[in-house]
Amino acid sequence: MKKIINEPSNVVDEMLDGFVYANGDRVKRIEDTTVIAQKDIQLNKVALVSGGGSGHEPAHAGFVGQGMLQAAVSGEVFTSPTPDQVFEGIKAADAGAGVFLIIKNYTGDVMNFDMAKELAEAEGINVDYVIVDDDIAVEDSTHTAGKRGVAGTVFVHKILGAAADRGYSLHDLKQLADRLVLNVKSVGVAMTAATVPEVGKPGFTLADDEMEYGVGIHSEPGYKRTAIKSAEEIAAELTAQLKKAFDFQTGQEYALLINGLGATPLMEQYILANDVNKQLSNEAIAIPYKKVGNWMTSLDMNGVSLTMLKLEDDWVELLNHPVSVTDW
Amino acid sequence: MKKIINEPSNVVDEMLDGFVYANGDRVKRIEDTTVIAQKDIQLNKVALVSGGGSGHEPAHAGFVGQGMLQAAVSGEVFTSPTPDQVFEGIKAADAGAGVFLIIKNYTGDVMNFDMAKELAEAEGINVDYVIVDDDIAVEDSTHTAGKRGVAGTVFVHKILGAAADRGYSLHDLKQLADRLVLNVKSVGVAMTAATVPEVGKPGFTLADDEMEYGVGIHSEPGYKRTAIKSAEEIAAELTAQLKKAFDFQTGQEYALLINGLGATPLMEQYILANDVNKQLSNEAIAIPYKKVGNWMTSLDMNGVSLTMLKLEDDWVELLNHPVSVTDW
Amino acid sequence: MLTAEQTNRWLERFAEKIEANKDYLSELDGIIGDGDHGNNMARGIEEMRKKLQAADPASGSEVLKNASAALLSKIGGAAGPLYGTALLEMSKQMTEADDLSAVVKAGLDGVQKRGKAEEGEKTMIDVFAPVYRELESGNLTVEAVEAAVESTRELKATKGRASYLGERSIGELDPGAVSIGYLFISLIEEGLTDV
Amino acid sequence: MLTAEQTNRWLERFAEKIEANKDYLSELDGIIGDGDHGNNMARGIEEMRKKLQAADPASGSEVLKNASAALLSKIGGAAGPLYGTALLEMSKQMTEADDLSAVVKAGLDGVQKRGKAEEGEKTMIDVFAPVYRELESGNLTVEAVEAAVESTRELKATKGRASYLGERSIGELDPGAVSIGYLFISLIEEGLTDV
Numbered sequence A, B: 001m002k003k004i005i006n007e008p009s010n011v012v013d014e015m016l017d018g019f020v021y022a023n024g025d026r027v028k029r030i031e032d033t034t035v036i037a038q039k040d041i042q043l044n045k046v047a048l049v050s051g052g053g054s055g056h057e058p059a060h061a062g063f064v065g066q067g068m069l070q071a072a073v074s075g076e077v078f079t080s081p082t083p084d085q086v087f088e089g090i091k092a093a094d095a096g097a098g099v100f101l102i103i104k105n106y107t108g109d110v111m112n113f114d115m116a117k118e119l120a121e122a123e124g125i126n127v128d129y130v131i132v133d134d135d136i137a138v139e140d141s142t143h144t145a146g147k148r149g150v151a152g153t154v155f156v157h158k159i160l161g162a163a164a165d166r167g168y169s170l171h172d173l174k175q176l177a178d179r180l181v182l183n184v185k186s187v188g189v190a191m192t193a194a195t196v197p198e199v200g201k202p203g204f205t206l207a208d209d210e211m212e213y214g215v216g217i218h219s220e221p222g223y224k225r226t227a228i229k230s231a232e233e234i235a236a237e238l239t240a241q242l243k244k245a246f247d248f249q250t251g252q253e254y255a256l257l258i259n260g261l262g263a264t265p266l267m268e269q270y271i272l273a274n275d276v277n278k279q280l281s282n283e284a285i286a287i288p289y290k291k292v293g294n295w296m297t298s299l300d301m302n303g304v305s306l307t308m309l310k311l312e313d314d315w316v317e318l319l320n321h322p323v324s325v326t327d328w
Numbered sequence C, D: 001m002l003t004a005e006q007t008n009r010w011l012e013r014f015a016e017k018i019e020a021n022k023d024y025l026s027e028l029d030g031i032i033g034d035g036d037h038g039n040n041m042a043r044g045i046e047e048m049r050k051k052l053q054a055a056d057p058a059s060g061s062e063v064l065k066n067a068s069a070a071l072l073s074k075i076g077g078a079a080g081p082l083y084g085t086a087l088l089e090m091s092k093q094m095t096e097a098d099d100l101s102a103v104v105k106a107g108l109d110g111v112q113k114r115g116k117a118e119e120g121e122k123t124m125i126d127v128f129a130p131v132y133r134e135l136e137s138g139n140l141t142v143e144a145v146e147a148a149v150e151s152t153r154e155l156k157a158t159k160g161r162a163s164y165l166g167e168r169s170i171g172e173l174d175p176g177a178v179s180i181g182y183l184f185i186s187l188i189e190e191g192l193t194d195v
């Protein structure tokens, strides 16, 4: 395992301290917690809190700041944070207008955030939430824990953050959030699995000439293992999945996110972007917003995911709303 | 070789198209060239042009935009661009007040940019330049091509870009640039070498338990191969090298850049940042500016570099000057 | 009901089993989940030990409450809220009832309310529920717990992370079933099922 | 001086050698440089062929000028400006002198002005310079070129990318010396050294 770390069990604590060291003008760490909170939170705006297991950097701490998240709560690597930590995040973020939680759809995250919500409500803080389940690689049936929350969560952070910054009430944010999650879908491909520091070996193994479609951001299994494909073929597969899931209609507008999973060079992400463009230019849809880079990673996983968000109303404006965060 | 590409010989062309697809609101590609230029360049300001071999993304195209570079010229992977391409970049960037070139110190870059400068001057464009040679892993003696230009170049882009945005003349920019390059130093460590797509195998090999200090961003050899060290030990070594090179004095101020080389997760970069902080907090110097992330990468190299810039005058302000680029 | 001393013995034995089987639990989770169950449980157990040693509780209920808080604040993931809820609900019930099976039933109900899983979905419920039934009918044995744990092997997961594997989740034990099995085996081994 | 037809033959033979040895040149560069010299040269050669086939030049000088422009615009790296300068300066000199050694000298001077390397620094200069001297004294042979190329093996690089290796650059051929060796060997093989 080639990692620049110290004790594997200390990676989260040290990372958070390093993050605050580097970005201390914008954020602070709430003492004795894993909460990164915005400094100088504006009063009387709904505060956004998100988080989850660590290992997805820059998510979520990199999105803390004016216009996006007011607090991010980090669990151990790939392990959802505990209710008391999330509760600390809620308290740190609350500016008197309530707190809105953005939760990725994993059993652990849902339960821990839900318990934190109960704790906060018991202290008189208004809390509402949304569960993001954008990963179309998983069937949404009674036979699974439901679709997973992956990179599409980043669009949800951004748009809700902008809306909160513009003064949306908790109720209005909830309405918007519910529509957002219905409209955001992602699918990924992995060339290698991630290695959790405390585990010391990759979550699964792919042969030198293999890749897998649909792998989750914690190395959850995908839907198809195959020989390595060209960028063009990968773009064709990923866009076909999204096309099917959305059922593209003439005149629709979408935002697009190409997300590196941690070890994939930006060069390859842009090559894929070029091929995605070629695929989508055959469709009668418009893509007025695009973003490429590492946003919701999976430690050192080599791979990418493709997210599309069907745009409604003023969502492009909200995507373009200025933010003051470390990574956008 | 697990890469998301098509024809290895087409990676640069496709990447540039993908880049413009994603960032077309801000940049354009000059037709039939490898030049990415800012749209709507402001008249009568000195324009900045940089570039070099590809494979260092987001450098350099990611820095094109108001307040930083007006054009970036890409060569083949790890191969300096040709004079005609650089000349196209100069022409695309020129807004009537002259063009300033930021060149990394490699024999090829220096010669190709120099020939481009001659071509531009022959057409009446005022051109000046600076050569960045921040890599202290290399001895600066008559026995080498001189110190290499690596991640410190990013600080030079940022500060000169801000100065140009504030209206510095070509002459004043040159003065500033000459002082900057004397004050910026970097040193890196690699866990793995990069694989150039057309080559298909890593530029060198390190055993599973080995790493190498001082490796260059094109897999040039470093100064010490050793067993894998902890983040703490790596921070101690890198800061010791910089301390020696700068000869830290009480009261000095520095800017700090922790730069991922492509395949190193942000988590590890922040862990290293934390250890760098521990090391530097023993010194009587201040670090009023810090930045962590992938800025000057080496394809899929696993490793990091540490850059320090001894601050003078208003350089912190220039570092904080707002920019409108894809990656900052 | 259980005294503080009895409950401490129960949980200490449970802690030892978790620590001894930390890697095994993570390995099981590596096959059908994300490989962290042993680490998660061990982190919680360490905190629980600290809390239990520092406290001077008056009752078994109080011990369980302290343990619940420790586990809830350190395990994380799916197991954290479930163990936290199980122990908290058992703690509450202990102050009211004098019947161990009612106590376990309260824990089971809490976990089902929290996790929405039924029997047969390849989770800790597949141990929790039969254990409750055996307790009620007065013949809970180590073998019965082990049989319940073993029964998860042939189940297809439809809850939790293992559900993403679909058919491929069949053939391996559920890690949460194994770890909660240790909880009940510890209870039996400490001779607390018929106090 | 060389006619257009002669110069075309010279460069075509050179092109063939580069293409045949593309991988070899990159391998050599992989040992002491960054492994791209063969690819760089091949990219330039491909463009040169295209340009030379499309053109209808009146003189050898014009052929060299076209070739220079092609190489300059496609090789990149260190070799691009050096080859471009060498051919451009030779082209210029051809219009003035009728002496091949003077033409080669002009190329050598151009490369030295551009790259600031002296003999003994393990670069293409270590072939270029002796070739010029042999030409001047009238006995340039393939063996002499090969000996010059071979002489770079024992040199320590102090210019270009190989210089970062210091002592470790000793023991391997310099890729640029090998490629420029092909240029002069092609000249001899086409029988153009004494026209």
Ligand SMILES: Nc1ncnc2c1ncn2[C@@H]1O[C@H](COP(=O)(O)OP(=O)(O)O)[C@@H](O)[C@H]1O
Binding pocket: A079, A080, A107, A108, C029, C033, C034, C035, C036, C037, C040, C041, C076, C077, C078, C079, C080, C082, C111, C115, C116, C117, C122, C123, C124, C125, C159, C160, C161, C174, C175, C176, C177
């Ligand atoms: N909805 C649920 N109800 C009951 N138990 C569950 C549920 N979801 C998961 N579990 C249990 O949790 C265990 C996994 O715990 P753990 O690995 O610590 O959490 P995570 O899945 O978040 O990594 C599973 O083996 C299963 O027994």
Ligand SMILES: Nc1ncnc2c1ncn2[C@@H]1O[C@H](COP(=O)(O)OP(=O)(O)O)[C@@H](O)[C@H]1O
Binding pocket: B079, B080, B107, B108, D029, D033, D034, D035, D036, D037, D040, D041, D076, D077, D078, D079, D080, D082, D111, D115, D116, D117, D122, D123, D124, D125, D159, D160, D161, D174, D175, D176, D177
């Ligand atoms: N300063 C110089 N003068 C003359 N030749 C040089 C000089 N620097 C490098 N070279 C030649 O260039 C060759 C390397 O070319 P190439 O690999 O294409 O460029 P790069 O080093 O930029 O990758 C070396 O083998 C050497 O012969």
Ligand SMILES: [Mg+2]
Binding pocket: A078, A079, A080, A108, C034, C036, C077, C078
């Ligand atoms: Mg987990």
Ligand SMILES: [Mg+2]
Binding pocket: B078, B079, B080, B108, D034, D036, D077, D078
């Ligand atoms: Mg090169």
Ligand SMILES: [Mg+2]
Binding pocket: C029, C033, C034, C035, C036, C037, C077, C161
């Ligand atoms: Mg798990």
Ligand SMILES: [Mg+2]
Binding pocket: D029, D033, D034, D035, D036, D037, D077, D161
């Ligand atoms: Mg080379």
